[in-house]
Amino acid sequence: MIDSEILSDNWYVLRKITYEYSKKDGTKLTQSREAYDRGNGATILLSNKEQKTVILTRQFRLPTFVNGNETGMLIEACAGLLDKNNAEDCIRRETEEETGYKITDVRKIFEAYISPGSVTEIVYFFIAEYSKEMKVGDGGR
Ligand SMILES: Nc1nc2c(ncn2[C@@H]2O[C@H](COP(=O)(O)OP(=O)(O)O[C@H]3O[C@H](CO)[C@@H](O)[C@H](O)[C@@H]3O)[C@@H](O)[C@H]2O)c(=O)[nH]1
Numbered sequence: 001m002i003d004s005e006i007l008s009d010n011w012y013v014l015r016k017i018t019y020e021y022s023k024k025d026g027t028k029l030t031q032s033r034e035a036y037d038r039g040n041g042a043t044i045l046l047s048n049k050e051q052k053t054v055i056l057t058r059q060f061r062l063p064t065f066v067n068g069n070e071t072g073m074l075i076e077a078c079a080g081l082l083d084k085n086n087a088e089d090c091i092r093r094e095t096e097e098e099t100g101y102k103i104t105d106v107r108k109i110f111e112a113y114i115s116p117g118s119v120t121e122i123v124y125f126f127i128a129e130y131s132k133e134m135k136v137g138d139g140g141r
């Protein structure tokens, strides 16, 4: 890395990074690219096999509104940004906040860079079973 310049540091951080990249033939190329750092995230698909149901969330997503989604409303799997906790603890807490279900067993199925051309974020994907006994609140937070 040759240089890192902060272009925006308001809510999350947008940097312009200049670096030297070695090509296969050994020649070196200097490139600059912007990278948006908003931390890492986790998402979970909650399902109930007996009922054949899943729980999804519905919320306003500004970036979709400015890019063709007329109402800006999006139906999604429950998701949240990670803090210092590990991804598993974080998705349990996020599930309770957003859906009102206190889940116990969660299984990580994979992780991925979701928009590697511009965003640094890794998203950890989980699945879990839920049942009505696990309902402890209204969710929606
Ligand atoms: N003031 C302010 N608040 C912001 C801004 N950007 C995000 N927030 C707030 O920060 C909180 C983040 O909520 P989480 O539930 O932790 O994250 P998320 O937005 O659901 O993100 C998760 O889901 C996305 C969609 O799948 C994923 O893109 C993301 O990686 C993550 O997993 C929300 O209350 C949101 O409004 C901003 O620019 N300004």
Ligand SMILES: [Mg+2]
Residues within 6 Å of the ligand: 078, 079, 080, 081, 098
């Ligand atoms: Mg969320």
